[in-house]
Amino acid sequence: MRRFENRSGRGLYRSRDGVILGVCRGIAEYFDFSVFWVRTITIIVLFCSGLWPIAGLYFIAALVMKPEPVIPILTEDEQEFYDSYTHSRRGAVNRVRRRYDNLERRIRRIEDTVTSREFDWDRRIEN
Secondary structure (H helix, E strand, O other), X not given: OOOOEOOXXXXXXXXXXXXXXXXHHHHHHHHXXXXXXXXXXXHHHHHHXXXXXXXXXXXXXXXXXXXXXXXXXXXXXXXXXXXXXXXXHHHHHHHHHHHXXXXXXXXXXXXXXXXXXXHHHHHHHXX
């Protein structure tokens, strides 16, 4: 079971449309609450607790929560890539680079086959 994932399969992310770092909107979307009420409760608790404890927790939550993906995640592979990217950008870039290098090698082999003399002779014989 994935951590920070609700029943709809959508994880707990900081919203990109939030006012201050998107924490309240992200929590509201995760629990399917109104953003207005989450912000109202946060402000009430902020003033009742003496500003610093809740403000500190808010910024810690902003650091811990991953930002919402720009493109919605549809498959497990996309979720795995997004998780690897948010945890280790260098690892994700290396994975994309390996995939690109593999595709480039395959294309070069196809080009070598198509431009070889045997391919030309085989094509002439078939025609």
